[in-house]
Amino acid sequence: MKNKLKRFLRPADLIAAAAVLAAAGLLALLGGTDGATAEIIVGRQTVETVDLTAVREPYTIALDNGVTVAVEPGAISFCASGCPNQLCVRAGKLTKAGESAACLPNETLIRVTGRARNAPDALTG
Amino acid sequence: MMNEKRKKLTKLAVAAMLAAAALAMSFFETTLTAGLPLPPGVKPGFSNIAVLFACASLGLPSALSVAAVKAGFTLLTAGPTASLLSLCGGLLSVLAMYFLLQIKHRRLSYAGVSALSAVAHNLGQLAAASALVGSALYLSWLPVLLLSGVGFGLLTGVILNAVMPALAKLKLFR
Amino acid sequence: MKSNRLFRAAALLCAALTLCGALTGCAATYEERTAFAMGSVLTARLYAPKEDADLLFDRITEKVNAADACLSATDPSSEISAVNAKGSANASAFTRKTLGDMVMLCNMLNGTLDVTVGAVTQLWGFSTDHPRLPSEEELRAAQETVGLERLLIDDVNGTIVLGPGQKIDPGAFGKGVALDEARDALQSKAYSAVVSFGGSVLLFGTPKKGKSWTVGVRDPFSGPNDYFASLSLTPDKPDYTGFVATSGSYEKQFTEDGVVYHHILSPLTGYPVETDLVSVTVYATSGINSDALSTACFINGLNGETLRWLNSFGAEAVFVYQNKEYYVTDGLKDAFTLTDDSFTLKTYEE
Known part of the structure; x- marks a missing residue:
């Protein structure tokens, strides 16, 4: 036992590490997601980018156009807007890569960037 | 030769020391990485050395208690959420270690065991985080955590490989 | 011997690392751009280098906004609004030609669509913040003004002349026309692209050689990001463009005295169509056709006449019903993948 421990690394260690790395690579390929960040777009300008995985406590972002966006760990949503129909607020929380919601009267869009696995290129409806 | 009672007492004392060492190492780690731009959830996990040593020389119950003490410490310093994550990660990681150390004719050294248990630790944390938030969003983080688990796990394992002869010389259990 | 094995293991580790690096590096290279136009979100995913993507997206938004400046029924400064306000007004060649296309489509669709229903749609106010149920008298009066035969497109004098009280509503065509304009902008450069415009989609080229686009069909019973099926589409010769549009009663509606009125x-x-359909999605070779056909199919329902229309335009469709049944036309069956098992296939025999 003592003898074996003198070696810092054994081939089997590296093989195990390689297996996990290969799994990580495969996941990165299959997952292909980048669903960790969200963007807030007003007009054509991206006014804010939020790393949703780094969010620890919920907070809100008040935009200049009167729209308020809520951010919490892993999710983003409209929480208040001066628009009459409140469709944006009713769209609820966005969590998955590629999801988006818009407040049309205020020309404000929030979306989770990236594409979930097998996500379609576009949505109709 | 030593009697059963003394053996038990020694075990308890060593486990307590290891728990203290684990806390010291995680504190040391936070000061060490404070300035580094590490991605969220990625950390070296030096306290893994103490847990792994506990698992290898004292057995499963002692290793679990060291992990639990660590989670309790996190409760005091970083709050309940972080503590729960630490507990889930620690539990899974100890179980992985124990399982790997049980294998007869094991070809893995502590480095391999440490790497795989670090991966298990990260998986446990990730699962707990995803369950807490109620979304699978954090799964996109999986490759990064696998990568960091393997890297830092190998590192801490190599450290344990290196200090093991010295620790053996202490003849803690004789 | 032992070091040899260590060496081999290290080589394996390096290989795994390289694999990881390569896999993260080879993500699809497209640029995504977003703008607001005609009260909808316009998103383009362009498989082009950054500079070209910026240029193309500028052109697309210019084209779409130009079309809106001619055809919008809600923007009071548009050409159509001027015609609607005065009953007769000068109009650009683009407006006259596009209105002519709309009239032709209305005729081909047997009056299921009518571009002169503006007076009726204004009464309902679905494009305003306060839609309401009009009285029967109001509706009867407004219905009197509807009729393609009273609309005159005068190419000699460059004017559009309406019948008394008549108003134009290009609502069933507008987004489609805008996407046709976007297609013109894309054709200047041969980059593949997907343009989404408030639920209508333009597909140009293919995402990769030999690969097809997937377009999710919205789940009418769930949120705007949810789909119940996907279509795998490969735009074909001659111009490698495809258009998908959906008409759904869930888009705009209001409830009065417990009755739901959709748009x-x-x-x-002059009333919302009474139907057991909730949405119709149409895949066609032009934007205006896909837009008009999706509305016409929704209004006319699934029957022999509707299928003949689709056939004559070389279009395909997906019909979705309130009881979660769906029907897919023959040409789209292979492209269709159900992703939500709670929907069932409707049996239809002509």
Whole structure:
């Protein structure tokens, strides 16, 4: 036992590490997601980018156009807007890569960037 | 030769020391990485050395208690959420270690065991985080955590490989 | 011997690392751009280098905004609004030609669509913040103004002349026309692209050689990001463009006295169409066709006449019903993948 421990690394260690790395690579390929960040777009300008995985406590972002966006760990949503129909607020929380919601009267869009696995290129409806 | 009672007492004392060492190492780690731009959830996990040593020389119950003490410490310093994550990660990681150390004719050294248990630790944390938030969003983080688990796990394992002869010389259990 | 094995293991580790690096590096290279136009979100995913993507997206938004400046029924400064306000006004060649296309489509669709229903749609106010149920008298009066035969497109004098009280509503065509304009912008450069415009989609080229686009069909019973099926589409010769549009009663509606009124009005009655359909999605070779056909199919329902229309335009469709049944036309069956098992296939025999 003592003898074996003198070696810092054994081939089997590296093989195990390689297996996990290969799994990580495969996941990165299959997952292909980048669903960790969200963007807030007003007009054509991206006014804010939020790393949703780094969010620890919920907070809100008040935009200049009167729209308020809520951010919490892993999710983003409209929480208040001066628009009459409140469709944006009713769209609820966005969590998955590629999801988006818009407040049309205020020309404000929030979306989770990236594409979930097998996500379609576009949505109709 | 030593009697059963003394053996038990020694075990308890060593486990307590290891728990203290684990806390010291995680504190040391936070000061060490404070300035580094590490991605969220990625950390070296030096306290893994103490847990792994506990698992290898004292057995499963002692290793679990060291992990639990660590989670309790996190409760005091970083709050309940972080503590729960630490507990889930620690539990899974100890179980992985124990399982790997049980294998007869094991070809893995502590480095391999440490790497795989670090991966298990990260998986446990990730699962707990995803369950807490109620979304699978954090799964996109999986490759990064696998990568960091393997890297830092190998590192801490190599450290344990290196200090093991010295620790053996202490003849803690004789 | 032992070091040899260690060496081999290290080589394996390096290989795994390289694999990881390569896999993260080879993500699809497209640029995504977003703008607001015609009260909808316009998103383009362009498989082009950054500079070209910026240039193309500028052109697309210019084209779409130009079309809106001609055809919008809600923007009071548009050409159509001027015609609607005065009953007769000068109009650009683009407006006259596009209105002519709309009239032709209305005729081919047997009056299921009518571009002169503006007076009726204004009464309902679905494009305003306060839609309401009009009285029967109001509706009867407005219905009197509807009729393609009273609309005159005068190319000699460059004017559009309406019948008394008549108003134009290009609502069933507008987004489609805008996407046709976007297609013109894309054709200047041969980059593949997907342009989404408030639920209508333009597909140009293919995402990769030999690969097809997937377009999710919205789940009418769930949120705007949810789909119940996907279509795998490969735009074909001659111009490698495909257009998908959906008409759904869930888009705009209001409830009064417990009755739900949706925005798809029948030109014959002036009331929302009574149907067990919730949405119709149409895949066609032009934007205006896909847009008009999706509305016409919704109004006319699934029957022999509807299928003949689709056939004559070389278009395919997906019909979705309130009881979660769906029907897919023959040409789209292979492209269709159900992703939500709670929907069931409707049996239809002509």
